[in-house]
Amino acid sequence: MRTVATYSIKGGVGKTSAALNLAYLAARDGQRTLVWDLDPQAAATFLFRVRPRIKGGGKALVRGKRDIDDAIKATDFPGLDLLPADFSYRHMDLMLDDAKRPTRQLGKLLKPLSLDYDLVVLDCPPSISLVSENIFQAADLLLVPLIPTTLSLRTFDQLLGVVAALDGRRPDVRAFFSMVDGRKRLHADIMRDLPHNRSDILKASVPSATDVERMGLTRQPVVVSNPGGRAAQAYTALWQECHDALFGPGAGTAP
C-alpha cells in the first residue's frame, strides 16, 4: 500500500480537486483506493455525497478506540472508498498530542488497511501543525499544489526545508502548478523561468477551469463530468506522474 497526501499550507489552491481526481483515476486503473478526508471543512466528503460524520467522533478513531474499518464508506465509484471527515477533526492536533508517539499516530492507524487498499490518498487541511507532521511521516508522496507565483515557490522551498529536517522516514515531495491562468503573464513567466533541473516540480499543470469550479455542483471528479476537458487531461497526466513516483515507471497497472 502506498500513501499520497495532497498538502499545502494555504487553502483554496486545489488540494481537494487533485485528491479526488487522482483517487478516481487510480481506482479506474485498478488500484483499490481510499481517500481520507482529514479536513474538518469536509469538502471531499461533500463531493462524494457522504455525510461528514464519524460515529463516536474523530477522537475515538484517532486514539484507535474505534475500528477504522467501520468508518469507511464506499463512494459511487468502483474500487474507491472514503474515510469521511468529521467536524471534530478541527481538534485533531489535540487528539494526536494525547497519543503515545504523537507524530506517528496517523501512519499507525493506516497500517492495517494495507490488505484492503493499494493506495491511500490523504486530503489534508491547510496548516502546518502536528497533523502535518503526522502526514509527513505517513505519506510516501507529498503532493503540493502551487499557484504559479513567486511567493508560493518560496513557501514550497521552505516546506522542502522542513521535510528535509525531519528525523527518520521522509516522504518524496513533489509540487505541481495548479489553477494556472493562461491569461496571466505572471503565471506564464514563473513557469517559463523555472529551472529545468527541478525534478521536484512535476510536468503536468492543472488549469484554472470552470469545470473544476463546477465540481461543487456536479459533485463528481472532472475526469467523470467532463472527461475530454483540459482539466481532466491535466489530472490524467498528473496521475501518470504520481503513479510512476509511487509505484515506479511501468509498474502495476497501465493507464
Added chain:
Amino acid sequence: MSAPKEFTCAADDWARASKEIYQRMALSIEAEQVRSLMFLDTFDWRLYRAGYVLAHVDDTLELSDRETGTVVARAAAHNGTAMNGELPGKLRGRLAGVLGLRALAAVASVDSSSVVLAARNDDAKTVARLVLSDSRVDHGGRRATLKYRLSVVPLRGYDRHASRLSEELAGTAGVEPISSSLFEEAVAATGRRPGDYTSKLSLDLNRDVSTYDAARLIYRTLLQVMNANRAGVVQELDTEYLHDFRVAVRRTRSALKELAGSLPAELENRFRDEFRWLGQATTPTRDLDVCLLEFPAFRQRVGVSSGDLDPLHALVSDEKRRAHARLRTELRSTRYQRLCKEWSRAVDAEAPSTGVGPVGTTSIGELADARIRRVARHVLRDGSRIDDASPAESLHDLRKRCKELRYLLEFFSSLYEPKLHRSLLVELKALQLNLGQFQDTQVQRHALEEYAERLLEAKKTPAAALLAIGRLVAVLEDQQRTARTEFADRFSEFAGAKNRSRLSALTEARP
C-alpha cells in the same frame, strides 16, 4: 445469517418482476451494459481451491474472493495477457505462489446484458446496487442460456440498505434465492465442475472388493487422467499436463506389475509393452522441460553473467521443440488411439471386454497388504546394501522401488488407518526427495556434458558459454555429492525401528 444476495426468476416472470422491483423500490437506472466476461483458472483449479475467482472483464482482470464476491485485486490487462502467463505485476506477485507452474486458461466465457439499478439516499448517494442480468455461455460453438440473475451489490458502510433490498426481493412473487454463483453456473454450463480435476489420486475402495474390480477402477481412473491431460500436452499449455500424463502412465505400469494376475496374463503383457512405449515416448520432452524449468536456478548457481548460458538455453529450447513435435505425432498416432480404445474396453466398469485373471478373485485388502509388505521389504533390503562404494545405478534402482511403494500406498490409501498411512508417506517422501536430488543432478550433469560437446562442435559458441556450463557441472557434482552423503542418514531414518513398526502395523491395522 446475512440475507441472500443472488436471486433468480423464471423467464416468464422476468419482465413483470423487473418492472415491479424497479418501481416499488424506487431504483434508478445507473448503467446498461453488454459485457463479455471470461473466467480463468488453472486446469487443476488452483485459484478456485485457494478461494479466488479471476475474471477478465473488458480491459480489466478482477480477482475476487469466492465466498464474498469482494474484489481483492484489480489490474488493467490487454486481451490474452493472462493466458500468455503475463499477469500484470500486482496480480503476478499475489498469485505466483498459488499458480506455481500452471498456466491460466479460460474455464468459461460469458456474454451478459445487464441493467445496473441504484438505490439512492436523500443526498442522491448510491447506497446499494441491484444488477439484473441475462447471460449466455459460449462453449465449443454452442450457446447455453443461464438463469436470469438479480444480484444485490452491497456498498461498504451501507450494508443496511443492501439487506433491505434483499428482503424486498425475497418478497417479490416469482423471485427465488439462488445458491450458485455466476462463476459456478457458467462453469457447469460447459460440462465441468470447479475442482473436478486434481493431480492427486483419490480412490474409494474397501477391502472386500475383488482385485479384478479394484484393478479396473485404478486403471480407469488413470486412463481418465491421461485423457484429461492429452489436449494440454499436445497444445503445450504448460509443463504440468505432461507431468500429470506421465505420472498416470507410470502408475499404470506400476499397477500392471504389482497387481499382475488381476486380468488375463496375455492382455497384461500386451499392455505392459504398450504403456512402456507410451512412457518412453514422453521422456525426452519431460527431461527437457525439467532442464528448462531449472534455468533460473542454473543462472543463479553459476553466478556469472546470465547471458553466458544463453547458447545452452537456445540449444535446449530447440531440442525441446523437436522432442515435443515427435511426442505430438505419437499422441495422434493410430497406435495411441488403439491403446486408449482397447484399454478402455478392457477395464470398463460395466461390461469389460476381458475376463478375470488368476488373482482377480482375491480380495483387494489381502492383496494390497501382501504387495505393500513385499515392496517395502525390497526397499529396506536394497537400501541397506548401498554403501559409499555402490554405483549410482543402485540408488537409481532404489528410487524406482520407492516409487512402486509410493504408488501402492496411494492406490490403497482408503484401505488403511489414515494417520499411520500419512506418517509412512511423509517418511517415504523424504527418502524419495533425497534419491530424486541425486538422480536429477546425475541426469542433468550428463545432459549438460553432451550439450557442451555439441556446442563445441558448432564452433560459433563463445568460450564464456562453455566455461559457464563447466562451472554448472561442477556445482551439480557438488550437489550430487551432498545428496549422496545425506543418503545414509535419510535411509537409516526410513529404515529405523519406528518406521518398520509403522510398516508392519499398517498392513495389520484396519480402519
